[in-house]
Amino acid sequence: MRRPPLRAGERRTVEIVGLTHDAQGIARPDGFAVFVPGALPGETVEIVVEAVKASYAVARLARIVRASPERVAPPCPVYGRCGGCQLQPMTYAAQLAFKENAVRDALRRLGGFVDPPVLPIVGMREPWRYRNKAQLAVRRFGRRTEMGYYARKTHTLVPIDDCLLEASSGMAALRAARDAIRALGLPPYDEAHHEGLIRHLVVRTARTGEAMLVVVTNGPHLPDARRLAAAVRRAVPSVVSVVQNINPRRTNVILGEESRVIAGRETIEETLLGVRFRISARSFFQVNPEQTEALYRIVEEMAGLTGWETVIDAYAGVGTIALVLARKAAEVIGLEAVPEAVRDAEENARRNGIENARFLAGAAEDLLARFAEEGKTVDVVVVDPPRKGLDPKAVDAILRLRPRRLVYVSCNPSTLARDARLFAAGGFRLAAARPVDLFPQTVHVETVALFERDVNVI
Structure with a gap:
């Protein structure tokens, strides 16, 4: 060697x-x-x-x-120490080119597509302050309780006061919560010994001006919970909901399964493409509303609905895609594993007067397999899976359902390419893949891919 x-x-x-x-x-x-x-x-x-x-x-x-002509000075004071924003030293045009090429390269190398039909990426007008959700660890740092992100590939805290990707109102709520935790003497979590109380602070904001603060604790008892909530709402009046989430497990997963409202409402509200959505503490909701609207317009276009179709929306979250598509479909069935999200989706449908959408709780792969076994007729399937992509059971079920079109929303080019190869082998043609930059300054890229069934394949 x-x-x-x-x-x-x-x-x-x-x-x-x-x-x-x-x-x-x-x-x-x-x-x-x-x-x-x-x-x-x-x-x-x-x-x-x-x-x-x-x-x-x-x-x-x-x-x-x-230096490269594409190099710029990173504006973030903790760039290089924080584990995020890997692309800050690049011009935004260079970031977009990098991401578009990443999708094309994955489809070539991993998907086996010689000339993948990748369309130009959809970028942002202003690629800062776009996130409506932040999740910061709370730890002892020296003699002080601090909040921050982890350094790259470590669990070493990098304390921050601000993040240039997050909404300013959300960061103000997080600072108010951190200051209240210090003033009340609430002990931060010690990951090594699984001791202490305050594990994470999570904030969610909406373009309606509303914000939700979630305090993640290592057990059910949160001393001075009402005083903590009052201090935050006094400092940041846009916080209309303060929630305690309980996560007693030794895990890297941030949120536990139980949530309690400390003050205010259980949910906040956001609007996408004219549809109103209720969002609770554990519900999945895209973090970039401006680009999410661009992404959903692409999904709607690729679905090619005429008003007569039955649509399945797998990994439906609070029903965002399902309720947008319901306006042009005969029936939409949303599949979602988180019961709270299903309840939010049902409420969102009711509040928007949408009667042709229903939602089922359960693992998407199991529900898809059940539909396939029942011989259900489906015209369009939309999937928006996590980074690991589709479970093999879900791929098999979709192939057996034989929809006319499959719209695949992906946050990971590698798993998209892997699954695209499987669908191509099963009689679907990759017609288009459109990258969308939901996460400027980072390496992450969202892609909407359209697969059309070959009618000559039985």
Whole structure:
């Protein structure tokens, strides 16, 4: 086996020739791959080698000798320490090009599509302050209780006062909650020993001006809960809901299964494409409402509804896609595993006067399989699965249902490509894939893909 041409601790000047899927710069000195976080293609950089493996090395960016024309100064004071916003050093145009290429490359390499029909990416007009949800860990940092994000690939807290991706009102609510926790002497969670009380602070905001604060605790008892809620609502009047979520498990999952309203309402309200939605503490809702509307317009267009179709919306959340599509379909059936989200979806349908949408609680793969076994006639299936993509049972069920069209909303190009290969093998043609930038400054990209059934395949 060839000996690596680098050693740990070595300082070297290299050329960056590409980017990985998670935006690490790639150099190839002597043909050997070196990954350099923070470096951009076309740059000459000085690196310090930190680790050497058999087939690659990881290095720290020490100095930029010649910068890329696409490089900009990151405006965030904790860039490089926080685990997010990997693309901040790139112009927004370069970010969009990177994401569009990531979708195309995944469909080629992993999906087996020689010339995938990837349409131009849909970007944002203003790619900052777009998030309507923030989830910050609460930990002891030195002698103070702090809130923040974790450093990349660690559980080391990076304290923050502000995040430039989050709505300003949401960050104000989080700061008020942190200050109240300090003043009341509520102990932060100790992850190593599974002790302490306050695990996370979660805030949700809406364009209606409403906000919800969720205090995630390590047990059911929250001393001074009403005083905490009152302090937050006094400081930030837009907070109309303060909720305690109880999560006593040793887990990286942020929210537990039980929630209690401390003050105000159980939900906040948002509007997408003229449809009103009720959102509770554990309900899934897209974090970028402006781009979500763009995404749903694409879903609606790809579904090609004429008013006569039966549509299944799998992973329906609070019914956002289902209720948008119901305006142009005969019937929409939403499938969702979280019971609270199903209740919100049903209430959202009622509040909007939509009578041709119904929602079922249960795992999407199980409900799809049941429909397939019953021989149900379905014209369009829409899926919006988590990052792991579709369960094989769900893929099999959709192939047996044989809808005319399948609209796949994906947050992970790799699992989209994997599943696209399966659908192509099962008689569906990948007609189009449109990337949408729901997460500017990060490596994440959403894609809406349209699959059409080959009518010649039985």
